[in-house]
Amino acid sequence: MSRIEATFSALKAQGRKALIPYVTAGFPFADITPALMHGMVEAGADVIELGVPFSDPMADGPVIQKAGEKALSLGIGMVQVLDQVREFRKRNSTTPVVLMGYANPVERYDQKHGAGAFVRDAAAAGVDGVLIVDYPPEECEAFAASLREHGMDLIFLLAPTSTDERMAQVARVASGYVYYVSLKGVTGSGALDTAAVEQMLPRIRQHVQIPVGVGFGIRDAATAQAIGKVADAVVIGSRIIQLIEDQEHAKVVPLTVDFLRGVRKALDA
Secondary structure, three states: OOHHHHHHHHHHHHOOOEEEEEEEOOOOOOOOHHHHHHHHHHOOOOOEEEEOOOOOOOOOOHHHHHHHHHHHHOOOOHHHHHHHHHHHHOOOOOOOEEEEEOHHHHHHHHHHHOOOHHHHHHHHHOOOEEEEOOOOHHHOHHHHHHHHHOOOEEEOEEOOOOOHHHHHHHHHHOOOOEEEEOOOOOOOOOOOOHHHHHHHHHHHHHHOOOOEEEEOOOOOHHHHHHHHOOOOEEEEOHHHHHHHOOOOHHHHHHHHHHHHHHHHHHHHO
């Protein structure tokens, strides 16, 4: 059983929903990420999604794009992201960490460090799951198997436009959880339609037996609570990035902790 699976299993037994915050690794300061991750856990995060900075992030809106550009300008690449996870693991051996990003940094890492290096080194660093936006499920069976051999899960996105056929394809290779993108468009765009999410989740669950998290458009405790009533997990990204983007170093962690505590409280209410 992977760490992600164990976490969702424990939450289900407690009748609770997973809180999954997203931050871009190395943003807004190159050295802040491990402390920020610890703060998020302290505030009630169950899984952490760590964005791998990339120059052409097609699914991300302007907020996360800007965060990625800043992190890249600070010298953050896959090597540094794995270092940050390793640093986090010195004090936390239980909270799952998911790397979210794009194919290019993963494949570039293997080009530089040898075939299979990414999976090997991610597992050694303490990564639990990988979500690669531009990896289609029909081309991922070998990659998914390799991750599973190393105790990691391959997580996929589903969207309002996903067909039953696509959901079945994802169900064949996904593990850990699936991430339902509640809006058409990029991260941080539009207003969340909770009724539409409520209608879609039973359709997804006809195909997918693992937990379903919902993200894109969850901005506060109220929307998190509404989504938590129907989903297994709530993912919050752009809102956290906006909260910390212009803050001084000392305020980044306390502000994030304060915000997530409010969300956690609403989810548990």
